[in-house]
Amino acid sequence: MIRRGLLIAAFGILFGTSAYAKTGVVFIHGKGGTDLATPSVARAYWGEDMIRATTKGFTIPYLICSYDGTQYMWVAGGTVAGQIYNWMMANAIDDIVIETHSFGGVVIRWILSNPTYDSRYQPIISRIRWVNSIAPPNKGSEAANLAGTLSGSWLTGWIVSLVGQNNDSTKNCTTSSMSYYNQYYLKGTSGRPALPKTVYNIAGTGLWNDFVHAEDTGLATLSGVAGMPGEDDGMVSQYSAQAVGVVWFTTLANHHHNRRNDYRKIGDSLATDF
Amino acid sequence: MKKTLFLLLSLAPAAFAADQTGRFAAGAKYEEPAAHAPAHVSRMFARSIPRAAASAIDIPAAGGSGMIIWTIPSRPASVSTRLLTPTGSVLQPSDRGSYERGLRRFRIDSAETAELGLPGGAHEVVHVLDAAAATYQLRVDVPDAVEGVTLVVAEPESRITLSTWAAPLSRQPGEPVTLHAELRDGDAPLTNARVTARLAAPNGRKFDAIELVETANGVYRATFANLPVDLAGPWQVRFDAEGATQDGTHFARTGSGELMAERAAARLGRIATTVVGDALRVTVPAEITLGGTYRYDVLIADGSRNAVAWGEAVRNLTTGATSLEIDIPLSHLGSTRVEDLYLDARLLGLDTIGVAGRVTSH
Numbered sequence: 001m002i003r004r005g006l007l008i009a010a011f012g013i014l015f016g017t018s019a020y021a022k023t024g025v026v027f028i029h030g031k032g033g034t035d036l037a038t039p040s041v042a043r044a045y046w047g048e049d050m051i052r053a054t055t056k057g058f059t060i061p062y063l064i065c066s067y068d069g070t071q072y073m074w075v076a077g078g079t080v081a082g083q084i085y086n087w088m089m090a091n092a093i094d095d096i097v098i099e100t101h102s103f104g105g106v107v108i109r110w111i112l113s114n115p116t117y118d119s120r121y122q123p124i125i126s127r128i129r130w131v132n133s134i135a136p137p138n139k140g141s142e143a144a145n146l147a148g149t150l151s152g153s154w155l156t157g158w159i160v161s162l163v164g165q166n167n168d169s170t171k172n173c174t175t176s177s178m179s180y181y182n183q184y185y186l187k188g189t190s191g192r193p194a195l196p197k198t199v200y201n202i203a204g205t206g207l208w209n210d211f212v213h214a215e216d217t218g219l220a221t222l223s224g225v226a227g228m229p230g231e232d233d234g235m236v237s238q239y240s241a242q243a244v245g246v247v248w249f250t251t252l253a254n255h256h257h258n259r260r261n262d263y264r265k266i267g268d269s270l271a272t273d274f
Numbered sequence: 275m276k277k278t279l280f281l282l283l284s285l286a287p288a289a290f291a292a293d294q295t296g297r298f299a300a301g302a303k304y305e306e307p308a309a310h311a312p313a314h315v316s317r318m319f320a321r322s323i324p325r326a327a328a329s330a331i332d333i334p335a336a337g338g339s340g341m342i343i344w345t346i347p348s349r350p351a352s353v354s355t356r357l358l359t360p361t362g363s364v365l366q367p368s369d370r371g372s373y374e375r376g377l378r379r380f381r382i383d384s385a386e387t388a389e390l391g392l393p394g395g396a397h398e399v400v401h402v403l404d405a406a407a408a409t410y411q412l413r414v415d416v417p418d419a420v421e422g423v424t425l426v427v428a429e430p431e432s433r434i435t436l437s438t439w440a441a442p443l444s445r446q447p448g449e450p451v452t453l454h455a456e457l458r459d460g461d462a463p464l465t466n467a468r469v470t471a472r473l474a475a476p477n478g479r480k481f482d483a484i485e486l487v488e489t490a491n492g493v494y495r496a497t498f499a500n501l502p503v504d505l506a507g508p509w510q511v512r513f514d515a516e517g518a519t520q521d522g523t524h525f526a527r528t529g530s531g532e533l534m535a536e537r538a539a540a541r542l543g544r545i546a547t548t549v550v551g552d553a554l555r556v557t558v559p560a561e562i563t564l565g566g567t568y569r570y571d572v573l574i575a576d577g578s579r580n581a582v583a584w585g586e587a588v589r590n591l592t593t594g595a596t597s598l599e600i601d602i603p604l605s606h607l608g609s610t611r612v613e614d615l616y617l618d619a620r621l622l623g624l625d626t627i628g629v630a631g632r633v634t635s636h
């Protein structure tokens with residue numbers, strides 16, 4: 001935390017004036033349905049107050065990425081890179097702070113790890129100051145494993161679409177798949193080359209945030225059923241979130257709330273970057 | 275200065291495809307790719323129940339834990355459940371239960387949990403706060419239009435665990451496949467259980483159950499030469515185990531595993547190194563059978579397996595024989611002598627994600 005504070009101070013001294021850099025913030029959501037490719041759905045994913053808080057009342061230029069939440073990281077990465085590239089070029093943004101939630105943290109790792117995969121990746125990477133990654137399944141999610149387990153309930157085959165629909169983004173997030181991708185394609189875990197930019201992770205460690213919301217029941221059920229070791233936020237275990245980068249802080253907000261600025265004011269924390 | 279650098283990068287597209295090299299941080303250790311993913315550890319079982327059989331479902335509980343009973347309809351619909359405990363108490367469908375009674379009922383409304391990817395319909399969840407080692411019975415009312423339900427029963431604090439994996443995690447054509455399961459009651463192995471596994475291909479096709487054989491106390495395995503069909507991509511495995519503990523308590527567990535079936539895309543030869551000017555040239559002969567765009571990765575460690583340097587190069591390769599080459603600056607190698615280096619070279623698909631080949635210098 002102290003080290004990060006010093007970095008922020010140093011960055012402010014070097015590049016704090018608009019004469020040197022035009023800062024912007026990019027939000028990359030997690031997995032979900034195909035409708036997350038719709039900008040309004042992606043915006044609702046974060047909630048208006050999270051965007052307002054992070055951008056200090058919408059005074060920091062920002063981009064809400066929107067991509068089909070059922071796809072593999074390299075497919076999502078292409079969509080996200082296209083949106084970031086066009087936005088930063090159109091607005092002359094040359095200092096980007098990336099905010100990710102859940103699978104969004106894996107998508108940005110794909111981009112950071114594979115700079116030559118797409119000609120737009122390197123110009124984007126060069127402009128990234130750092131990444132704040134909320135609840136990223138860096139070593140996979142036991143909840144995603146559950147999708148494969150249940151999809152094997154082949155009494156008739158009608159159950160294939162359970163939990164995360166066992167689609168490509170869910171397959172991407174199993175602990176086995178992430179073990180594979182971490183070994184060969186992604187950087188930043190132990191034994192692998194370092195990522196070109198620093199990732200600050202924020203792990204969720206709480207489940208029961210709000211008895212009014214049904215999501216909390218669902219997350220608590222998933223946590224109990226999926227067999228997540230240690231602390232978790234109902235979808236991603238702490239060990240997995242913290243497997244890459246520098247621990248910024250942990251939050252009691254669960255996976256539903258830690259992308260919003262409600263149960264814990266995470267957006268307020270993100271805003272301290274600016 | 276930073277702004278100038280940005281402009282230079284944005285004006286130099288040729289640099290994007292340039293080979294990349296780097297050094298590892300001091301103290302970093304080289305890590306061999308794991309033969310299999312970390313074991314999935316399960317304290318739950320899953321069953322699909324057709325509507326006709328849903329009126330009385332026996333649920334074995336191992337005890338010593340809470341128990342979550344999650345009932346998921348096969349299609350958007352509302353189901354209701356009635357739980358009969360071994361002591362004779364009943365949680366009626368309309369009863370939400372209480373902490374004091376040790377039984378609680380929740381409903382997960384999928385309209386509010388779309389982000390979790392849960393399918394339509396209202397899911398019923400019954401929580402038994404402290405389950406006894408005995409058989410519970412669940413009676414599910416399933417509407418006529420619904421084929422059945424999937425029942426997921428977990429005992430999150432249970433001592434009885436099923437740990438599973440499939441190997442090799444990255445399987446090249448021709449390599450044997452191993453399915454591994456381990457049953458334990460705390461530290462004690464659970465023997466004489468029945469453990470089966472089913473494979474699901476990348477296209478979703480599923481195959482008949484395979485019986486695993488107990489090869490050591492509590493360790494069950496099946497090894498076979500080939501996958502049921504020659505299909506590249508992620509193969510998922512579901513494991514099911516049933517048995518009894520030493521004291522006769524019945525249990526059931528369901529686990530999972532996964533491996534990546536690689537395409538027969540290339541064959542790599544022996545690594546060779548030469549010093550060319552101020553760089554170490556790492557060369558690997560390759561026979562390419564599937565042309566396309568690949569990334570040639572090299573990881574370099576010293577004799578004690580301290581990670582030293584890395585390089586990666588994108589190459590468009592056509593079918594036939596070729597030579598993969600990348601130059602690693604000698605300055606990246608520090609004081610390590612070239613003859614003491616350990617090299618790990620990989621060819622990774624970029625058009626189709628997957629490992630085409632891997633060789634090491636030892």
